[in-house]
Amino acid sequence: MDLAYSAALPQEEFIERRRRVWAQMQPNSALLVFSEIEKRRNNDCEFPFRQDSYFWYLTGFHEPNAVLLLINTEQAKKAIMFLRPRDPLLETWHGRRLGVERAPQQLALDDAYSIDDFNAVLSEECNNLSVLYHAAGLHPWADELLAGSAIDFAEVLDWRPFVNEMRLxxxxxxxxxxxxxxxxxxxxxxxxxxxxxxxxxxxxxxxxxxxxxxxxxxxxxxxxxxxxxxxxxxxxxxxxxxxxxxxxxxxxxxxxxxxxxxxxxxxxxxxxxxxxxxxxxxxxxxxxxxxxxxxxxxxxxxxxxxxxxxxxxxxxxxxxxxxxxxxxxxxxxxxxxxxxxxxxxxxxxxxxxxxxxxxxxxxxxxxxxxxxxxxxxxxxxxxxxxxxxxxxxxxxxxxxxxxxxxxxxxxxxxxxxxxxxxxxxxxxxxxxxxxxx
CATH class of the missing domain: 3.90.230.10 (Creatinase/methionine aminopeptidase superfamily)
Structure with missing residues (x-):
């Protein structure tokens, strides 16, 4: 994980932003924000990675293939991250990863899971929720991943209008x-x-x-x-x-x-x-x-x-x-x-x-x-x-x-x-x- 970016802002700033998002979510709802992914330049080469601005704004996390899940119920407000697990061989080739174990403390989250467990955990965490906030069309990989979910939300809303106002x-x-x-x-x-x-x-x-x-x-x-x-x-x-x-x-x-x-x-x-x-x-x-x-x-x-x-x-x-x-x-x-x-x-x-x-x-x-x-x-x-x-x-x-x-x-x-x-x-x-x- 590249800490040069996250060190520029105190962790409290990201926590406060998530609090403001929770305050604007409907009761009994979940909100998903997806990171950017690495993009191919040619053959085995990628363009330099640049994090999605929305994802960064709410997490301070600068790795690809990650998802932030915010849950808002009467019982609790939870912040969960899905990210790439540690892998010594891949990290030798492509760079260090934060990993699931360190993510909750490093990013002030309630839980963290491997991105490979996204659909299973999403079903467990959101099975009884009625509203999903999702920015459809922003990232094709996000829409594809979410399409594999078995949850049928009663309503799907776009979180961009109120997050845009926050960022302004x-x-x-x-x-x-x-x-x-x-x-x-x-x-x-x-x-x-x-x-x-x-x-x-x-x-x-x-x-x-x-x-x-x-x-x-x-x-x-x-x-x-x-x-x-x-x-x-x-x-x-x-x-x-x-x-x-x-x-x-x-x-x-x-x-x-x-x-x-x-x-x-x-x-x-x-x-x-x-x-x-x-x-x-x-x-x-x-x-x-x-x-x-x-x-x-x-x-x-x-x-x-x-x-x-x-x-x-x-x-x-x-x-x-x-x-x-x-x-x-x-x-x-x-x-x-x-x-x-x-x-x-x-x-x-x-x-x-x-x-x-x-x-x-x-x-x-x-x-x-x-x-x-x-x-x-x-x-x-x-x-x-x-x-x-x-x-x-x-x-x-x-x-x-x-x-x-x-x-x-x-x-x-x-x-x-x-x-x-x-x-x-x-x-x-x-x-x-x-x-x-």
Missing amino acids: IKSLNEIRLIQQAAQISALAHLKAMQETRPNRLEYEIESEILHEFNRHGARFAAYNSIVASGENACILHYTENDQVLKDGDLVLIDAGCEFALYAGDITRTFPVNGKFTQAQREVYALVLSAQKRAIELLVPGASIKKANDEVIRIKVQGLIELGILQGDVDELIEQKAYRRFYMHGLGHWLGLDVHDVGEYGEERGRTLEIGMVLTVEPGLYIPKDADIPTEYQGIGVRIEDNLLITEYGNKILTAAVPKEIDEIEYLMQKNQEFSKM
């Missing part, structure tokens, strides 16, 4: 880990700015980012890193990262680390040669002004929708001034003319998943609350073939920060990475001067 509001311990993920991600972006120069390859800069993650204790990226230079920045999820960085182009980097399973998510856009052209400066300044205004608005009691409406207005007005759009601001907004250049949302929840769980409300109108963490990432993506002034063609800009909603408004967790034009140019020019010495 972060505890103080979770905030501490997200702050660390944000800080490490910020250091990696600083390194990327320092190492970027013409004629390097996009994936060389990606390797600098990944090395910086590792160097500061984050072994994995939270998602596939984007290093998109030139018109590649107009591809929202560009991950090929195999082109040469050209003098005079911008490069858009969207990268964040995963620290103790919590995600950071930062985007910065800057010139490959360290100096913005006039056209690049104008588009960048427009996106930055929109982001700053959004951050002002993303406070308790507000909504992502309210902030995004303001962002859209700022961008449409700015695009008119640049000659990229023509017409009346209100009419262009009504026609959604901006969608050609800004086609995604303003931000998303952040936590154990980079696109974390939780309802957004109709048109992202949910009221923001203290303890929510989200990204704010307006962008403009101007196609190379757009019928606009040529100096703006092929420019893609996105600026993304991570925000914690607080009682005082919000806190920018990723402020360590410069985003003012003068600060970016100073940092890059200073580094390039140093590299010539």
Whole structure:
């Protein structure tokens, strides 16, 4: 068992989460949460294992092929784990296992059984229960395993709606880990700015980012890193990262680390040669002004929708001034003319998943609350073939920060990475001067 992850949070945190789940379960019910399983990469090789976020959230256990069973009756509330038993031969080949005997004490459970005994124990423990909570379709192996059960529950409900709500509001311990993920991600972006120069390859800069993650204790990226230079920045999820960085182009980097399973998510856009052209400066300044205004608005009691409406207005007005759009601001907004250049949302929840769980409300109108963490990432993506002034063609800009909603408004967790034009140019020019010495 890898204790590096579980040590990041006190055991009491997982116990309290299970208590909150029990409080929302119907009487005479059972709830099942399944782990992730190892996934084949090719032949005898698997992808690096990453635990299912829901399973981790309620157990702190980082092994595959495991199941958490919570039972809620008038007589008792029980937490039971099914997991792989110890096997010296297999552990020699594939790594250590916690095992059935140590699991109850290590994970604060009532009982533990081999995963091979799942159906037999489930029948015994749940024979007289009427309601089962199960997230059907989340894991095919879970549905297959459960299909072998002989129990016929009167009602099957999905536990995700109330667990998602729990995950949406972060505890103080979770905030501490997200702050660390944000800080490490910020250091990696600083390194990327320092190492970027013409004629390097996009994936060389990606390797600098990944090395910086590792160097500061984050072994994995939270998602596939984007290093998109030139018109590649107009591809929202560009991950090929195999082109040469050209003098005079911008490069858009969207990268964040995963620290103790919590995600950071930062985007910065800057010139490959360290100096913005006039056209690049104008588009960048427009996106930055929109982001700053959004951050002002993303406070308790507000909504992502309210902030995004303001962002859209700022961008449409700015695009008119640049000659990229023509017409009346209100009419262009009504026609959604901006969608050609800004086609995604303003931000998303952040936590154990980079696109974390939780309802957004109709048109992202949910009221923001203290303890929510989200990204704010307006962008403009101007196609190379757009019928606009040529100096703006092929420019893609996105600026993304991570925000914690607080009682005082919000806190920018990723402020360590410069985003003012003068600060970016100073940092890059200073580094390039140093590299010539």
